[in-house]
Amino acid sequence: MKMTVYYYSGTGNSLWTAKAIAKFFENSKVINMTNEFVEEQSDIVGFVFPVHMWGVPHRVIEFVNKLNIKSSTFCFAVAVNAGQVSRTLIQFKSLLKKTGIRLSLGYDIKLPTNYIPWGGPGSKEEINKKIETSETRIENIINDIKNKTELKMQRGPLWQRILFTILYKLSFKQVPLMDKKFSVDEKCNECGICEKVCICNNITMENNKPVWNQKCEQCLACIQWCPTQAIQYGPKTINYERYHHPNIKLSEMILKKMNY
Ligand SMILES: Cc1cc2nc3c(=O)[nH]c(=O)nc-3n(C[C@H](O)[C@H](O)[C@H](O)COP(=O)(O)O)c2cc1C
Incomplete structure:
Protein backbone atom coordinates (compact mmCIF):
# COMPACT_ATOMS: atom_id res chain seq x y z
CA MET A 1 0.00 0.00 0.00
CA LYS A 2 1.53 3.32 -1.10
CA MET A 3 1.22 6.46 1.02
CA THR A 4 2.15 10.07 0.24
CA VAL A 5 2.11 12.82 2.84
CA TYR A 6 2.12 16.35 1.45
CA TYR A 7 3.28 19.10 3.77
CA TYR A 8 3.60 22.85 3.95
CA SER A 9 5.78 24.28 6.71
CA LEU A 15 7.31 18.80 8.32
CA TRP A 16 8.19 17.04 11.58
CA THR A 17 4.56 15.88 11.96
CA ALA A 18 4.43 14.62 8.36
CA LYS A 19 7.67 12.68 8.85
CA ALA A 20 6.50 11.29 12.21
CA ILE A 21 3.37 9.88 10.54
CA ALA A 22 5.10 8.58 7.41
CA LYS A 23 7.71 6.61 9.32
CA PHE A 24 4.98 4.19 10.51
CA PHE A 25 4.25 3.18 6.91
CA GLU A 26 6.65 1.10 4.85
CA ASN A 27 5.98 2.44 1.39
CA SER A 28 5.62 6.13 2.16
CA LYS A 29 7.06 9.44 1.04
CA VAL A 30 6.85 13.00 2.34
CA ILE A 31 6.64 15.74 -0.28
CA ASN A 32 6.45 19.52 -0.06
CA MET A 33 3.30 21.15 -1.48
CA THR A 34 4.29 23.02 -4.62
CA ASN A 35 2.50 25.20 -7.13
CA GLU A 36 2.74 22.57 -9.85
CA PHE A 37 0.01 20.27 -11.10
CA VAL A 38 0.16 16.93 -9.26
CA GLU A 39 -1.25 13.60 -10.42
CA GLU A 40 -1.23 11.37 -7.33
CA GLN A 41 -1.54 7.56 -7.51
CA SER A 42 -0.98 6.55 -3.85
CA ASP A 43 -3.67 4.59 -1.98
CA ILE A 44 -3.40 6.86 1.08
CA VAL A 45 -2.78 10.60 0.86
CA GLY A 46 -2.17 12.91 3.81
CA PHE A 47 -2.04 16.68 4.04
CA VAL A 48 -0.14 18.33 6.89
CA PHE A 49 -0.04 22.11 7.20
CA PRO A 50 -0.10 24.91 9.81
CA VAL A 51 -3.22 26.84 10.76
CA HIS A 52 -2.78 30.42 9.58
CA MET A 53 -5.13 33.09 10.89
CA TRP A 54 -7.68 30.48 11.91
CA GLY A 55 -7.87 28.82 8.54
CA VAL A 56 -6.16 27.12 5.62
CA PRO A 57 -3.08 28.99 4.26
CA HIS A 58 -3.03 30.27 0.65
CA PHE A 76 -6.44 12.43 5.98
CA ALA A 77 -5.33 15.89 7.12
CA VAL A 78 -3.47 17.30 10.11
CA ALA A 79 -3.83 20.99 10.93
CA VAL A 80 -0.79 21.88 13.04
CA ASN A 81 -1.50 24.81 15.33
CA ALA A 82 -0.75 26.66 18.54
CA GLY A 83 -4.09 26.03 20.26
CA GLN A 84 -6.73 27.58 17.99
CA VAL A 85 -7.61 25.21 15.19
CA SER A 86 -11.01 26.88 14.83
CA ARG A 87 -12.78 25.75 11.60
CA THR A 88 -9.64 24.97 9.59
CA LEU A 89 -10.30 21.27 9.01
CA ILE A 90 -13.96 21.80 8.14
CA GLN A 91 -12.85 24.44 5.61
CA PHE A 92 -10.23 22.04 4.26
CA LYS A 93 -12.76 19.21 3.89
CA SER A 94 -15.04 21.40 1.80
CA LEU A 95 -12.12 22.65 -0.32
CA LEU A 96 -11.28 19.04 -1.15
CA LYS A 97 -14.91 18.16 -1.78
CA LYS A 98 -15.10 20.82 -4.50
CA THR A 99 -12.35 18.97 -6.35
CA GLY A 100 -14.04 15.58 -5.90
CA ILE A 101 -11.79 14.37 -3.05
CA ARG A 102 -13.22 12.93 0.17
CA LEU A 103 -11.45 13.74 3.45
CA SER A 104 -12.00 10.95 6.00
CA LEU A 105 -9.90 12.13 8.95
CA GLY A 106 -8.95 15.60 10.17
CA TYR A 107 -6.75 16.04 13.24
CA ASP A 108 -5.49 19.06 15.08
CA ILE A 109 -2.00 18.82 16.57
CA LYS A 110 -0.70 21.47 18.93
CA LEU A 111 2.94 22.41 18.72
CA PRO A 112 4.84 25.54 19.83
CA THR A 113 3.74 28.79 18.24
CA ASN A 114 5.82 30.36 15.51
CA TYR A 115 3.64 33.50 15.39
CA ILE A 116 6.38 35.77 16.70
CA PRO A 117 4.47 39.08 16.32
CA TRP A 118 2.52 37.94 19.40
CA GLY A 119 5.49 36.54 21.38
CA GLY A 120 7.99 33.71 21.68
CA PRO A 121 7.44 29.94 21.78
CA GLY A 122 7.82 29.50 25.57
CA SER A 123 10.56 27.85 27.60
CA LYS A 124 12.57 24.80 26.40
CA GLU A 125 10.57 22.65 28.87
CA GLU A 126 7.26 23.88 27.45
CA ILE A 127 8.45 23.26 23.90
CA ASN A 128 9.59 19.72 24.73
CA LYS A 129 6.34 18.95 26.55
CA LYS A 130 4.27 19.98 23.52
CA ILE A 131 6.41 17.84 21.23
CA GLU A 132 6.12 14.81 23.54
CA THR A 133 2.33 15.18 23.79
CA SER A 134 2.11 15.36 20.01
CA GLU A 135 4.10 12.16 19.62
CA THR A 136 1.43 10.33 21.64
CA ARG A 137 -1.36 11.90 19.59
CA ILE A 138 0.34 10.85 16.38
CA GLU A 139 0.21 7.21 17.50
CA ASN A 140 -3.60 7.46 17.65
CA ILE A 141 -3.68 8.98 14.19
CA ILE A 142 -1.64 6.07 12.84
CA ASN A 143 -4.19 3.52 14.07
CA ASP A 144 -7.06 5.45 12.47
CA ILE A 145 -5.22 5.72 9.17
CA LYS A 146 -4.30 2.03 9.16
CA ASN A 147 -7.93 1.10 9.90
CA LYS A 148 -9.19 3.63 7.33
CA THR A 149 -11.53 5.09 9.92
CA GLU A 150 -14.05 7.83 9.09
CA LEU A 151 -14.36 10.51 11.79
CA LYS A 152 -15.73 14.02 12.19
CA MET A 153 -13.18 16.75 11.57
CA GLN A 154 -11.63 18.03 14.81
CA ARG A 155 -12.63 21.63 15.46
CA GLY A 156 -12.43 24.49 17.93
CA PRO A 157 -15.39 25.66 20.06
CA LEU A 158 -18.37 27.35 18.37
CA TRP A 159 -17.43 30.91 19.45
CA GLN A 160 -14.01 30.41 17.86
CA ARG A 161 -15.48 29.07 14.63
CA ILE A 162 -17.86 32.03 14.29
CA LEU A 163 -15.58 34.88 15.34
CA PHE A 164 -12.34 33.68 13.82
CA THR A 165 -13.87 32.65 10.51
CA ILE A 166 -14.88 36.29 10.06
CA LEU A 167 -11.32 37.39 10.90
CA TYR A 168 -9.88 34.79 8.50
CA LYS A 169 -12.05 36.11 5.66
CA LEU A 170 -11.18 39.73 6.43
CA SER A 171 -7.43 39.10 6.60
CA PHE A 172 -7.08 36.60 3.73
CA LYS A 173 -6.54 39.14 0.94
CA GLN A 174 -4.19 41.24 3.09
CA VAL A 175 -1.70 38.42 3.73
CA PRO A 176 0.59 39.02 0.69
CA LEU A 177 1.02 42.67 1.75
CA MET A 178 1.70 41.99 5.43
CA ASP A 179 5.43 41.71 4.72
CA LYS A 180 5.61 45.53 4.79
CA LYS A 181 6.29 45.17 8.52
CA PHE A 182 9.52 43.17 8.00
CA SER A 183 12.81 44.98 8.43
CA VAL A 184 16.44 43.98 8.73
CA ASP A 185 18.86 45.45 11.26
CA GLU A 186 22.63 45.82 11.59
CA LYS A 187 23.02 42.19 12.78
CA CYS A 188 22.46 40.98 9.19
CA CYS A 194 16.06 34.22 4.47
CA GLU A 195 15.88 34.21 0.67
CA LYS A 196 16.52 30.46 0.51
CA VAL A 197 13.87 29.45 3.09
CA CYS A 198 11.20 31.70 1.59
CA ILE A 199 8.60 29.27 0.29
CA CYS A 200 7.09 31.68 -2.21
CA ASN A 201 10.26 33.35 -3.51
CA ASN A 202 9.10 36.64 -2.04
CA ILE A 203 12.56 37.73 -0.88
CA THR A 204 15.21 39.17 -3.16
CA MET A 205 18.67 40.22 -2.02
CA GLU A 206 19.43 43.82 -2.89
CA ASN A 207 22.88 45.11 -1.87
CA ASN A 208 23.14 41.74 -0.05
CA LYS A 209 20.18 42.57 2.23
CA PRO A 210 16.69 41.03 2.05
CA VAL A 211 13.84 42.90 0.39
CA TRP A 212 10.25 41.64 0.67
CA ASN A 213 8.14 41.93 -2.47
CA GLN A 214 4.51 41.79 -1.29
CA LYS A 215 3.68 38.24 -2.28
CA CYS A 216 4.24 36.92 1.24
CA GLU A 217 2.57 33.78 2.65
CA GLN A 218 3.33 34.86 6.26
CA CYS A 219 4.95 31.50 7.03
CA LEU A 220 7.58 33.48 9.03
CA ALA A 221 10.42 31.20 7.92
CA CYS A 222 12.62 34.23 7.15
CA ILE A 223 12.45 35.74 10.64
CA GLN A 224 12.57 32.42 12.47
CA TRP A 225 15.51 30.83 10.60
CA CYS A 226 17.70 33.96 10.45
CA PRO A 227 20.89 32.84 12.28
CA THR A 228 21.68 36.30 13.66
CA GLN A 229 18.12 37.33 14.56
CA ALA A 230 18.56 40.34 12.30
CA ILE A 231 15.04 40.25 10.86
CA GLN A 232 12.27 42.01 12.79
CA TYR A 233 8.51 42.21 12.29
CA GLY A 234 7.23 45.46 13.74
CA PRO A 235 8.80 46.95 16.89
CA LYS A 236 8.35 44.08 19.38
CA THR A 237 10.04 41.01 17.87
CA ILE A 238 13.48 42.23 18.94
CA ASN A 239 12.47 41.10 22.46
CA TYR A 240 11.19 37.62 21.51
CA GLU A 241 12.92 34.24 21.22
CA ARG A 242 13.06 32.71 17.73
CA TYR A 243 11.64 29.26 17.08
CA HIS A 244 11.92 26.38 14.69
CA HIS A 245 11.27 22.73 15.41
CA PRO A 246 14.37 21.36 17.21
CA ASN A 247 14.46 18.16 15.14
CA ILE A 248 14.20 19.80 11.73
CA LYS A 249 17.36 20.97 10.03
CA LEU A 250 17.72 24.12 7.99
CA SER A 251 18.84 21.99 5.02
CA GLU A 252 15.44 20.26 5.00
CA MET A 253 13.68 23.61 4.72
CA ILE A 254 15.91 24.72 1.87
CA LEU A 255 15.61 21.48 -0.09
CA LYS A 256 11.87 21.94 -0.18
CA LYS A 257 11.14 19.36 -2.87
CA MET A 258 13.16 16.63 -1.17
CA ASN A 259 11.35 13.29 -0.70
CA TYR A 260 11.94 11.12 2.36
C1 LIG B 1 0.60 33.86 9.99
C2 LIG B 1 0.34 32.85 11.06
C3 LIG B 1 -0.92 32.70 11.58
C4 LIG B 1 -1.16 31.75 12.59
N1 LIG B 1 -2.44 31.57 13.01
C5 LIG B 1 -2.71 30.62 13.92
C6 LIG B 1 -4.06 30.35 14.32
O1 LIG B 1 -5.01 30.94 13.82
N2 LIG B 1 -4.29 29.41 15.25
C7 LIG B 1 -3.25 28.72 15.84
O2 LIG B 1 -3.50 27.90 16.70
N3 LIG B 1 -1.97 28.92 15.45
C8 LIG B 1 -1.68 29.84 14.50
N4 LIG B 1 -0.38 30.05 14.09
C9 LIG B 1 0.69 29.20 14.68
C10 LIG B 1 1.07 28.04 13.77
O3 LIG B 1 -0.06 27.42 13.23
C11 LIG B 1 1.88 27.01 14.52
O4 LIG B 1 2.96 27.56 15.20
C12 LIG B 1 2.38 25.88 13.60
O5 LIG B 1 2.84 24.83 14.39
C13 LIG B 1 3.48 26.32 12.66
O6 LIG B 1 3.77 25.25 11.78
P1 LIG B 1 5.03 25.22 10.82
O7 LIG B 1 6.26 25.19 11.70
O8 LIG B 1 4.90 23.94 10.07
O9 LIG B 1 4.98 26.39 9.94
C14 LIG B 1 -0.10 30.98 13.11
C15 LIG B 1 1.19 31.15 12.58
C16 LIG B 1 1.40 32.07 11.59
C17 LIG B 1 2.80 32.21 11.04
Whole structure:
Protein backbone atom coordinates (compact mmCIF):
# COMPACT_ATOMS: atom_id res chain seq x y z
CA MET A 1 0.00 0.00 0.00
CA LYS A 2 1.53 3.32 -1.10
CA MET A 3 1.22 6.46 1.02
CA THR A 4 2.15 10.07 0.24
CA VAL A 5 2.11 12.82 2.84
CA TYR A 6 2.12 16.35 1.45
CA TYR A 7 3.28 19.10 3.77
CA TYR A 8 3.60 22.85 3.95
CA SER A 9 5.78 24.28 6.71
CA GLY A 10 7.46 27.55 7.71
CA THR A 11 9.31 26.51 10.85
CA GLY A 12 9.33 22.73 10.63
CA ASN A 13 6.41 21.74 12.91
CA SER A 14 4.33 20.44 10.01
CA LEU A 15 7.31 18.80 8.32
CA TRP A 16 8.19 17.04 11.58
CA THR A 17 4.56 15.88 11.96
CA ALA A 18 4.43 14.62 8.36
CA LYS A 19 7.67 12.68 8.85
CA ALA A 20 6.50 11.29 12.21
CA ILE A 21 3.37 9.88 10.54
CA ALA A 22 5.10 8.58 7.41
CA LYS A 23 7.71 6.61 9.32
CA PHE A 24 4.98 4.19 10.51
CA PHE A 25 4.25 3.18 6.91
CA GLU A 26 6.65 1.10 4.85
CA ASN A 27 5.98 2.44 1.39
CA SER A 28 5.62 6.13 2.16
CA LYS A 29 7.06 9.44 1.04
CA VAL A 30 6.85 13.00 2.34
CA ILE A 31 6.64 15.74 -0.28
CA ASN A 32 6.45 19.52 -0.06
CA MET A 33 3.30 21.15 -1.48
CA THR A 34 4.29 23.02 -4.62
CA ASN A 35 2.50 25.20 -7.13
CA GLU A 36 2.74 22.57 -9.85
CA PHE A 37 0.01 20.27 -11.10
CA VAL A 38 0.16 16.93 -9.26
CA GLU A 39 -1.25 13.60 -10.42
CA GLU A 40 -1.23 11.37 -7.33
CA GLN A 41 -1.54 7.56 -7.51
CA SER A 42 -0.98 6.55 -3.85
CA ASP A 43 -3.67 4.59 -1.98
CA ILE A 44 -3.40 6.86 1.08
CA VAL A 45 -2.78 10.60 0.86
CA GLY A 46 -2.17 12.91 3.81
CA PHE A 47 -2.04 16.68 4.04
CA VAL A 48 -0.14 18.33 6.89
CA PHE A 49 -0.04 22.11 7.20
CA PRO A 50 -0.10 24.91 9.81
CA VAL A 51 -3.22 26.84 10.76
CA HIS A 52 -2.78 30.42 9.58
CA MET A 53 -5.13 33.09 10.89
CA TRP A 54 -7.68 30.48 11.91
CA GLY A 55 -7.87 28.82 8.54
CA VAL A 56 -6.16 27.12 5.62
CA PRO A 57 -3.08 28.99 4.26
CA HIS A 58 -3.03 30.27 0.65
CA ARG A 59 -0.36 27.83 -0.44
CA VAL A 60 -2.43 24.84 0.65
CA ILE A 61 -5.50 26.09 -1.21
CA GLU A 62 -3.44 26.57 -4.38
CA PHE A 63 -1.98 23.09 -4.02
CA VAL A 64 -5.34 21.39 -3.58
CA ASN A 65 -6.69 23.12 -6.68
CA LYS A 66 -3.88 21.59 -8.74
CA LEU A 67 -4.18 18.09 -7.32
CA ASN A 68 -5.65 15.14 -9.15
CA ILE A 69 -6.20 11.92 -7.19
CA LYS A 70 -8.43 8.90 -7.72
CA SER A 71 -11.72 8.90 -5.84
CA SER A 72 -10.92 5.63 -4.02
CA THR A 73 -7.90 7.21 -2.26
CA PHE A 74 -8.10 7.36 1.54
CA CYS A 75 -7.32 10.94 2.61
CA PHE A 76 -6.44 12.43 5.98
CA ALA A 77 -5.33 15.89 7.12
CA VAL A 78 -3.47 17.30 10.11
CA ALA A 79 -3.83 20.99 10.93
CA VAL A 80 -0.79 21.88 13.04
CA ASN A 81 -1.50 24.81 15.33
CA ALA A 82 -0.75 26.66 18.54
CA GLY A 83 -4.09 26.03 20.26
CA GLN A 84 -6.73 27.58 17.99
CA VAL A 85 -7.61 25.21 15.19
CA SER A 86 -11.01 26.88 14.83
CA ARG A 87 -12.78 25.75 11.60
CA THR A 88 -9.64 24.97 9.59
CA LEU A 89 -10.30 21.27 9.01
CA ILE A 90 -13.96 21.80 8.14
CA GLN A 91 -12.85 24.44 5.61
CA PHE A 92 -10.23 22.04 4.26
CA LYS A 93 -12.76 19.21 3.89
CA SER A 94 -15.04 21.40 1.80
CA LEU A 95 -12.12 22.65 -0.32
CA LEU A 96 -11.28 19.04 -1.15
CA LYS A 97 -14.91 18.16 -1.78
CA LYS A 98 -15.10 20.82 -4.50
CA THR A 99 -12.35 18.97 -6.35
CA GLY A 100 -14.04 15.58 -5.90
CA ILE A 101 -11.79 14.37 -3.05
CA ARG A 102 -13.22 12.93 0.17
CA LEU A 103 -11.45 13.74 3.45
CA SER A 104 -12.00 10.95 6.00
CA LEU A 105 -9.90 12.13 8.95
CA GLY A 106 -8.95 15.60 10.17
CA TYR A 107 -6.75 16.04 13.24
CA ASP A 108 -5.49 19.06 15.08
CA ILE A 109 -2.00 18.82 16.57
CA LYS A 110 -0.70 21.47 18.93
CA LEU A 111 2.94 22.41 18.72
CA PRO A 112 4.84 25.54 19.83
CA THR A 113 3.74 28.79 18.24
CA ASN A 114 5.82 30.36 15.51
CA TYR A 115 3.64 33.50 15.39
CA ILE A 116 6.38 35.77 16.70
CA PRO A 117 4.47 39.08 16.32
CA TRP A 118 2.52 37.94 19.40
CA GLY A 119 5.49 36.54 21.38
CA GLY A 120 7.99 33.71 21.68
CA PRO A 121 7.44 29.94 21.78
CA GLY A 122 7.82 29.50 25.57
CA SER A 123 10.56 27.85 27.60
CA LYS A 124 12.57 24.80 26.40
CA GLU A 125 10.57 22.65 28.87
CA GLU A 126 7.26 23.88 27.45
CA ILE A 127 8.45 23.26 23.90
CA ASN A 128 9.59 19.72 24.73
CA LYS A 129 6.34 18.95 26.55
CA LYS A 130 4.27 19.98 23.52
CA ILE A 131 6.41 17.84 21.23
CA GLU A 132 6.12 14.81 23.54
CA THR A 133 2.33 15.18 23.79
CA SER A 134 2.11 15.36 20.01
CA GLU A 135 4.10 12.16 19.62
CA THR A 136 1.43 10.33 21.64
CA ARG A 137 -1.36 11.90 19.59
CA ILE A 138 0.34 10.85 16.38
CA GLU A 139 0.21 7.21 17.50
CA ASN A 140 -3.60 7.46 17.65
CA ILE A 141 -3.68 8.98 14.19
CA ILE A 142 -1.64 6.07 12.84
CA ASN A 143 -4.19 3.52 14.07
CA ASP A 144 -7.06 5.45 12.47
CA ILE A 145 -5.22 5.72 9.17
CA LYS A 146 -4.30 2.03 9.16
CA ASN A 147 -7.93 1.10 9.90
CA LYS A 148 -9.19 3.63 7.33
CA THR A 149 -11.53 5.09 9.92
CA GLU A 150 -14.05 7.83 9.09
CA LEU A 151 -14.36 10.51 11.79
CA LYS A 152 -15.73 14.02 12.19
CA MET A 153 -13.18 16.75 11.57
CA GLN A 154 -11.63 18.03 14.81
CA ARG A 155 -12.63 21.63 15.46
CA GLY A 156 -12.43 24.49 17.93
CA PRO A 157 -15.39 25.66 20.06
CA LEU A 158 -18.37 27.35 18.37
CA TRP A 159 -17.43 30.91 19.45
CA GLN A 160 -14.01 30.41 17.86
CA ARG A 161 -15.48 29.07 14.63
CA ILE A 162 -17.86 32.03 14.29
CA LEU A 163 -15.58 34.88 15.34
CA PHE A 164 -12.34 33.68 13.82
CA THR A 165 -13.87 32.65 10.51
CA ILE A 166 -14.88 36.29 10.06
CA LEU A 167 -11.32 37.39 10.90
CA TYR A 168 -9.88 34.79 8.50
CA LYS A 169 -12.05 36.11 5.66
CA LEU A 170 -11.18 39.73 6.43
CA SER A 171 -7.43 39.10 6.60
CA PHE A 172 -7.08 36.60 3.73
CA LYS A 173 -6.54 39.14 0.94
CA GLN A 174 -4.19 41.24 3.09
CA VAL A 175 -1.70 38.42 3.73
CA PRO A 176 0.59 39.02 0.69
CA LEU A 177 1.02 42.67 1.75
CA MET A 178 1.70 41.99 5.43
CA ASP A 179 5.43 41.71 4.72
CA LYS A 180 5.61 45.53 4.79
CA LYS A 181 6.29 45.17 8.52
CA PHE A 182 9.52 43.17 8.00
CA SER A 183 12.81 44.98 8.43
CA VAL A 184 16.44 43.98 8.73
CA ASP A 185 18.86 45.45 11.26
CA GLU A 186 22.63 45.82 11.59
CA LYS A 187 23.02 42.19 12.78
CA CYS A 188 22.46 40.98 9.19
CA ASN A 189 25.55 39.05 8.02
CA GLU A 190 24.29 38.89 4.42
CA CYS A 191 24.10 35.05 4.44
CA GLY A 192 20.94 34.95 2.29
CA ILE A 193 19.27 32.15 4.32
CA CYS A 194 16.06 34.22 4.47
CA GLU A 195 15.88 34.21 0.67
CA LYS A 196 16.52 30.46 0.51
CA VAL A 197 13.87 29.45 3.09
CA CYS A 198 11.20 31.70 1.59
CA ILE A 199 8.60 29.27 0.29
CA CYS A 200 7.09 31.68 -2.21
CA ASN A 201 10.26 33.35 -3.51
CA ASN A 202 9.10 36.64 -2.04
CA ILE A 203 12.56 37.73 -0.88
CA THR A 204 15.21 39.17 -3.16
CA MET A 205 18.67 40.22 -2.02
CA GLU A 206 19.43 43.82 -2.89
CA ASN A 207 22.88 45.11 -1.87
CA ASN A 208 23.14 41.74 -0.05
CA LYS A 209 20.18 42.57 2.23
CA PRO A 210 16.69 41.03 2.05
CA VAL A 211 13.84 42.90 0.39
CA TRP A 212 10.25 41.64 0.67
CA ASN A 213 8.14 41.93 -2.47
CA GLN A 214 4.51 41.79 -1.29
CA LYS A 215 3.68 38.24 -2.28
CA CYS A 216 4.24 36.92 1.24
CA GLU A 217 2.57 33.78 2.65
CA GLN A 218 3.33 34.86 6.26
CA CYS A 219 4.95 31.50 7.03
CA LEU A 220 7.58 33.48 9.03
CA ALA A 221 10.42 31.20 7.92
CA CYS A 222 12.62 34.23 7.15
CA ILE A 223 12.45 35.74 10.64
CA GLN A 224 12.57 32.42 12.47
CA TRP A 225 15.51 30.83 10.60
CA CYS A 226 17.70 33.96 10.45
CA PRO A 227 20.89 32.84 12.28
CA THR A 228 21.68 36.30 13.66
CA GLN A 229 18.12 37.33 14.56
CA ALA A 230 18.56 40.34 12.30
CA ILE A 231 15.04 40.25 10.86
CA GLN A 232 12.27 42.01 12.79
CA TYR A 233 8.51 42.21 12.29
CA GLY A 234 7.23 45.46 13.74
CA PRO A 235 8.80 46.95 16.89
CA LYS A 236 8.35 44.08 19.38
CA THR A 237 10.04 41.01 17.87
CA ILE A 238 13.48 42.23 18.94
CA ASN A 239 12.47 41.10 22.46
CA TYR A 240 11.19 37.62 21.51
CA GLU A 241 12.92 34.24 21.22
CA ARG A 242 13.06 32.71 17.73
CA TYR A 243 11.64 29.26 17.08
CA HIS A 244 11.92 26.38 14.69
CA HIS A 245 11.27 22.73 15.41
CA PRO A 246 14.37 21.36 17.21
CA ASN A 247 14.46 18.16 15.14
CA ILE A 248 14.20 19.80 11.73
CA LYS A 249 17.36 20.97 10.03
CA LEU A 250 17.72 24.12 7.99
CA SER A 251 18.84 21.99 5.02
CA GLU A 252 15.44 20.26 5.00
CA MET A 253 13.68 23.61 4.72
CA ILE A 254 15.91 24.72 1.87
CA LEU A 255 15.61 21.48 -0.09
CA LYS A 256 11.87 21.94 -0.18
CA LYS A 257 11.14 19.36 -2.87
CA MET A 258 13.16 16.63 -1.17
CA ASN A 259 11.35 13.29 -0.70
CA TYR A 260 11.94 11.12 2.36
C1 LIG B 1 0.60 33.86 9.99
C2 LIG B 1 0.34 32.85 11.06
C3 LIG B 1 -0.92 32.70 11.58
C4 LIG B 1 -1.16 31.75 12.59
N1 LIG B 1 -2.44 31.57 13.01
C5 LIG B 1 -2.71 30.62 13.92
C6 LIG B 1 -4.06 30.35 14.32
O1 LIG B 1 -5.01 30.94 13.82
N2 LIG B 1 -4.29 29.41 15.25
C7 LIG B 1 -3.25 28.72 15.84
O2 LIG B 1 -3.50 27.90 16.70
N3 LIG B 1 -1.97 28.92 15.45
C8 LIG B 1 -1.68 29.84 14.50
N4 LIG B 1 -0.38 30.05 14.09
C9 LIG B 1 0.69 29.20 14.68
C10 LIG B 1 1.07 28.04 13.77
O3 LIG B 1 -0.06 27.42 13.23
C11 LIG B 1 1.88 27.01 14.52
O4 LIG B 1 2.96 27.56 15.20
C12 LIG B 1 2.38 25.88 13.60
O5 LIG B 1 2.84 24.83 14.39
C13 LIG B 1 3.48 26.32 12.66
O6 LIG B 1 3.77 25.25 11.78
P1 LIG B 1 5.03 25.22 10.82
O7 LIG B 1 6.26 25.19 11.70
O8 LIG B 1 4.90 23.94 10.07
O9 LIG B 1 4.98 26.39 9.94
C14 LIG B 1 -0.10 30.98 13.11
C15 LIG B 1 1.19 31.15 12.58
C16 LIG B 1 1.40 32.07 11.59
C17 LIG B 1 2.80 32.21 11.04
